[in-house]
Amino acid sequence: MTFTQELWASAEEVYAEILAHPFLRGLTDGSLPRPAFRHFVQQDSHYLRDYARALAVCAAKAPTDADVRAFADDAVGAIAAEQGMHAEFTAELGEGPEQPVLPTTLAYTSYLLATVYSGSFAEGLAAVLPCYWIYARVGEALLEKSSPDPLYARWIAAYGAEEFQGVVRRVLDLADRIGPELSDSERARAARHFATTARYEWMFWDAAWRGEAWPVPTAD
Numbered sequence: 001m002t003f004t005q006e007l008w009a010s011a012e013e014v015y016a017e018i019l020a021h022p023f024l025r026g027l028t029d030g031s032l033p034r035p036a037f038r039h040f041v042q043q044d045s046h047y048l049r050d051y052a053r054a055l056a057v058c059a060a061k062a063p064t065d066a067d068v069r070a071f072a073d074d075a076v077g078a079i080a081a082e083q084g085m086h087a088e089f090t091a092e093l094g095e096g097p098e099q100p101v102l103p104t105t106l107a108y109t110s111y112l113l114a115t116v117y118s119g120s121f122a123e124g125l126a127a128v129l130p131c132y133w134i135y136a137r138v139g140e141a142l143l144e145k146s147s148p149d150p151l152y153a154r155w156i157a158a159y160g161a162e163e164f165q166g167v168v169r170r171v172l173d174l175a176d177r178i179g180p181e182l183s184d185s186e187r188a189r190a191a192r193h194f195a196t197t198a199r200y201e202w203m204f205w206d207a208a209w210r211g212e213a214w215p216v217p218t219a220d
């Protein structure tokens, strides 16, 4: 099995659960309530800012000049995605009050940042990979259906786009290039990180669907 096949195998069931999630079904049949989409967009904005930092740490640990450059480019891409999404969707959804970082977003980004800072390059790569790969697969699956709601159709088109599929293929090729050099224990740790962040991807959609909030107020 290649490294990426091994990683995907660790999260196969999570991916099936993601495709079956009512948030994604609601995107394609247009029934997703706007507040759930707004929640998602607002939390994704927080997520993308930290994800960009996680990619920058991957860039710093990457094995070749070309790999450093690719991750640094993707870090820039994540910031651009955050700003683009803000401009595009808040225009239609309304700015609303600034939302705090909610528990699932904080847990996911904290896990990502802890793993890329403290782990090896391969472990960090495995942790950031579900974000790319699951979105590319979900984008493909959703693109076939699109959405009767033009706002949701635009979101789907962005992640199903061929340009984005190429970005993901490049990261997967890198993973399969370094895979054979890894020890069994490092591969096993990488697979655990991959399965964990894949679950956070499911939880991220679920949090928006549930309208997650902090259970107790803070002093401010």
Ligand SMILES: Cc1ncc(C[n+]2csc(CCO)c2C)c(N)n1
Binding pocket: 044, 047, 048, 051, 074, 075, 077, 078, 081, 130, 131, 132, 133, 135, 201, 204
């Ligand atoms: C929770 C969450 N997970 C994944 C993505 C998708 N995504 C964000 S940045 C990037 C690659 C580099 O630009 C990808 C694939 C998202 N938006 N939100």
